Amino acid sequence: MNPRRKQRLFAVSAVLLLLGGAVGGIMYAMSENVDLFYTPSQLVNGLGDEKTKPVVGQRLRIGGMVVKGSVKRDEHSLKVSFDLVDTGPVVTVHYEGILPDLFREGQGIVAQGTLQDATTVNATEVLAKHDENYMPPDLKDAMKDIKHVAPATQGGSN
Amino acid sequence: MITEAGYLALVLALALSFALTLFPFYGSLKRQMEPVLLARPLAVLMFIATAFSFYALSYAFYTNDFSVMYVANNSNSLLPWYYRLTAVWGSHEGSMLMWLLMLSAWTALVALLARSLPLILQGRILGVMGLVCIGFYAFVLLMSNPFERSLPFYPVDGRDLNPLLQDFGMIIHPPLLYMGYVGYAVPFAFAIAALLSGRFDANWARWARPWALAAWMFLTLGIMLGSWWAYNELGWGGWWFWDPVENASFMPWLVGTALLHTLSVTEKRGTFKSWTVLLAISAFALSLLGAFLVRSGVLVSVHSFASDPARGLYLLAFLLVVVGGSLTLYALKMQSVRSQARYQLFSREVLLWGNNIFLLTATLVVFLGTIYPLVHKELGLGSISIGEPFFNSIFHILAIPFALLLGLGPWVRWKQQPVTPLVKPFAFIAVVTAVISLGWVSLYQSFTANLALLGLLLGVWVMTSSVAEIGQKLRSFGGAVGLKKLTLSHWGMVFGHLGFAVLVIGVAMTKTFSVEKDVRMKIGDTVKLNEYSFVLSDVYALKGPNYLGQAAELEVYDEGIKITHLHAEKRFYPVSRATMTEAAVDASLTRDLYVALGEELPGPSWALRVYVKPYVRWIWLGGVLMALGALLALFDRRYRQRSIAE
Numbered sequence: 001m002n003p004r005r006k007q008r009l010f011a012v013s014a015v016l017l018l019l020g021g022a023v024g025g026i027m028y029a030m031s032e033n034v035d036l037f038y039t040p041s042q043l044v045n046g047l048g049d050e051k052t053k054p055v056v057g058q059r060l061r062i063g064g065m066v067v068k069g070s071v072k073r074d075e076h077s078l079k080v081s082f083d084l085v086d087t088g089p090v091v092t093v094h095y096e097g098i099l100p101d102l103f104r105e106g107q108g109i110v111a112q113g114t115l116q117d118a119t120t121v122n123a124t125e126v127l128a129k130h131d132e133n134y135m136p137p138d139l140k141d142a143m144k145d146i147k148h149v150a151p152a153t154q155g156g157s158n
Numbered sequence: 159m160i161t162e163a164g165y166l167a168l169v170l171a172l173a174l175s176f177a178l179t180l181f182p183f184y185g186s187l188k189r190q191m192e193p194v195l196l197a198r199p200l201a202v203l204m205f206i207a208t209a210f211s212f213y214a215l216s217y218a219f220y221t222n223d224f225s226v227m228y229v230a231n232n233s234n235s236l237l238p239w240y241y242r243l244t245a246v247w248g249s250h251e252g253s254m255l256m257w258l259l260m261l262s263a264w265t266a267l268v269a270l271l272a273r274s275l276p277l278i279l280q281g282r283i284l285g286v287m288g289l290v291c292i293g294f295y296a297f298v299l300l301m302s303n304p305f306e307r308s309l310p311f312y313p314v315d316g317r318d319l320n321p322l323l324q325d326f327g328m329i330i331h332p333p334l335l336y337m338g339y340v341g342y343a344v345p346f347a348f349a350i351a352a353l354l355s356g357r358f359d360a361n362w363a364r365w366a367r368p369w370a371l372a373a374w375m376f377l378t379l380g381i382m383l384g385s386w387w388a389y390n391e392l393g394w395g396g397w398w399f400w401d402p403v404e405n406a407s408f409m410p411w412l413v414g415t416a417l418l419h420t421l422s423v424t425e426k427r428g429t430f431k432s433w434t435v436l437l438a439i440s441a442f443a444l445s446l447l448g449a450f451l452v453r454s455g456v457l458v459s460v461h462s463f464a465s466d467p468a469r470g471l472y473l474l475a476f477l478l479v480v481v482g483g484s485l486t487l488y489a490l491k492m493q494s495v496r497s498q499a500r501y502q503l504f505s506r507e508v509l510l511w512g513n514n515i516f517l518l519t520a521t522l523v524v525f526l527g528t529i530y531p532l533v534h535k536e537l538g539l540g541s542i543s544i545g546e547p548f549f550n551s552i553f554h555i556l557a558i559p560f561a562l563l564l565g566l567g568p569w570v571r572w573k574q575q576p577v578t579p580l581v582k583p584f585a586f587i588a589v590v591t592a593v594i595s596l597g598w599v600s601l602y603q604s605f606t607a608n609l610a611l612l613g614l615l616l617g618v619w620v621m622t623s624s625v626a627e628i629g630q631k632l633r634s635f636g637g638a639v640g641l642k643k644l645t646l647s648h649w650g651m652v653f654g655h656l657g658f659a660v661l662v663i664g665v666a667m668t669k670t671f672s673v674e675k676d677v678r679m680k681i682g683d684t685v686k687l688n689e690y691s692f693v694l695s696d697v698y699a700l701k702g703p704n705y706l707g708q709a710a711e712l713e714v715y716d717e718g719i720k721i722t723h724l725h726a727e728k729r730f731y732p733v734s735r736a737t738m739t740e741a742a743v744d745a746s747l748t749r750d751l752y753v754a755l756g757e758e759l760p761g762p763s764w765a766l767r768v769y770v771k772p773y774v775r776w777i778w779l780g781g782v783l784m785a786l787g788a789l790l791a792l793f794d795r796r797y798r799q800r801s802i803a804e
Contacts, residue, residue: 007503015515022519026526026552033548037541047540061543078678078765097676098756098765101393101728101737112543 037061044089063110095123102128164214165305171207172295178288182281194281198269205266225312228304234318236704244329245319251304260340282351318733327387338377339445344369346442349435353491363425368797374414375788382781393739393754395769400549405528406448413441416517429499439484446477502574509567516560561616565623591619613666620659650791657783664776671772680763691715705729710755726755
């Protein structure tokens with residue numbers, strides 16, 4: 001092999017090695033940081049055909065309607081808890097911090113957090129879009145078969 | 159009436175874009191000059207028609223013509239006149255019209271400024287611009303018509319502009335961003351035109367480079383303004399969220415940065431040709447991908463517009479046609495292009511390969527992180543989101559070799575660089591870097607290996623190397639007289655690199671030393687963050703032209719001495735029934751004090767978000783420096799030479 005070819009081979013293999021490493025690293029890092037999205041009924045009953053349920057301590061996102069009358073605030077701090085519902089079971093979310101401007105009872109929200117037990121999520125972040133009629137697309141998809149149910153009458157806990 | 163005229167002007171512009179495509183291509187095919195000569199006036203006419211159309215929509219907004227549906231949905235008679243005008247690009251249809259305005263402006267600019275280019279090449283470039291125009295004008299006319307009326311039953315008043323957009327940053331953020339996005343159509347057109355003619359020489363790169371620089375400058379400023387706006391308006395105190403739409407603008411930026419660097423290789427060394435062409439195509443394709451992601455409704459984001467699957471499908475098809483067409487052309491034509499230049503392993507060429515590898519890896523990371531959740535969902539595997547740690551951890555790793563190479567790059571010669579002459583200056587740079595960054599970090603913490611130290615080391619490394627490189631250049635020119643000899647594009651490079659260094663330091667310091675607290679406060683309460691005490695002195699009701707709300711007054715003390723007064727607002731816009739947070743920010747070069755007012759709680763007490771963010775200004779300052787670098791390089795004399803041999 002002449003020196004020029006050798007050099008070129010070296011350069012090309014270095015590039016390939018780097019790229020391969022990069023792609024591997026990216027895929028690994030991504031698998032570590034994927035948060036699955038659940039609705040309350042998916043979280044309780046399981047997701048998809050295999051009915052996989054999240055395990056305690058798992059990072060996840062949950063999206064649902066805030067049940068009317070379920071918002072409980074701590075008197076002295078910013079701790080708050082509320083229930084989320086879509087079509088069936090209710091999941092309780094605990095959060096400490098400022099709720100988004102459009103957090104309202106009866107509104108669709110998405111919370112990011114970890115699963116504390118089968119029906120409780122500790123949220124690190126609560127999201128609601130800056131639009132009163134907004135429903136998160138993920139939630140909209142999950143609820144599109146039950147459009148005839150008005151959000152206000154769901155949950156039925158009050 | 160003027161509304162209808164505006165619509166007709168758009169139809170006329172579409173017709174002109176067809177003509178702009180047909181005439182020059184026909185002329186270049188038949189080797190006739192007359193049809194090619196038509197391209198320039200056609201491009202200018204198209205711009206005039208589009209500008210008139212834009213004026214017509216602005217006029218409808220200014221005069222509160224709520225019979226126009228788009229106006230009724232995005233404006234209100236109570237809205238101040240300047241927000242009525244900026245509401246023009248407040249939503250999908252109008253922002254697409256602005257997109258067209260930018261696209262036709264770039265086309266007209268090419269027509270006016272590229273007169274020194276060979277006529278056939280000029281015609282082909284404008285022809286490709288015309289093709290791109292057809293795609294976008296048809297899109298607006300077919301499925302995003304901003305002039306649609308709701309006659310005979312139209313509302314008495316409008317639904318108001320999204321309060322998030324009632325802000326100074328929002329007035330200029332979209333225009334700058336679109337200038338950048340659309341600007342990449344020009345390097346793309348240059349690349350396609352060159353592919354058609356099969357000729358790539360130094361001239362080609364020299365002609366294309368200012369356009370790539372200009373688009374990059376606008377995109378940089380647009381992204382930075384968006385970040386600054388999010389910081390002020392969203393009330394979270396964040397400056398970058400890895401939001402899919404931010405990512406959509408970041409990808410063309412990364413590829414555009416790579417393009418700037420390879421264009422310099424193509425210009426000066428006549429090599430990297432096919433790679434440069436590929437980057438020019440990719441930058442534009444990623445701009446289109448951004449348009450698709452934002453406007454199809456596939457994304458969950460503060461930015462995403464009302465969803466319409468038909469629009470998404472159209473944009474996706476357009477993207478596929480552009481990418482498919484240009485890659486086919488590339489495959490057909492590029493075989494014949496050979497680079498002659500030879501270079502050794504330690505040379506500027508190879509270091510610029512390094513630059514490209516890291517920039518493209520970064521693009522790949524952003525791309526996968528943005529697209530993967532979409533693909534996952536479309537495959538029916540359920541909805542997922544990719545967390546910020548994914549992007550952050552990879553970018554921290556990529557930044558290290560990237561910044562190290564960046565410090566080295568400008569010192570290394572083309573073709574071949576012997577190692578020995580660099581040992582002494584780099585020993586010096588390394589020592590200076592270590593001393594400055596360790597001293598700097600000791601102002602804030604003990605010597606622990608963390609992000610702050612890493613950021614300072616990398617940032618100071620790049621700064622020292624850039625400054626020392628200028629010093630060395632001046633010495634070789636014989637002192638201060640050398641200042642005149644340094645080209646503007648060299649200064650552009652230096653400012654671009656310094657901007658990157660400033661940005662890296664800002665990011666690292668903010669990430670490491672920010673203190674954030676959500677607190678519940680009564681009037682008279684104090685909360686302490688680092689050395690700063692925030693005292694809530696008053697909260698009172700507020701009444702603006704089109705909003706109501708509450709305002710909080712806070713006094714900030716540093717070790718008992720009052721340093722500033724903060725005024726944070728929470729606004730409620732009755733017409734759109736939206737609530738908005740106007741954060742109070744006390745900015746300085748080394749730290750921001752930031753307070754956002756949350757909801758009122760029983761007591762009465764208030765939820766408040768209080769931040770101390772060291773060096774957060776450096777992030778935007780870095781962006782501004784980078785854009786300034788591009789501006790300097792744009793004015794380099796060699797891009798304005800009139801006579802260029804055919």
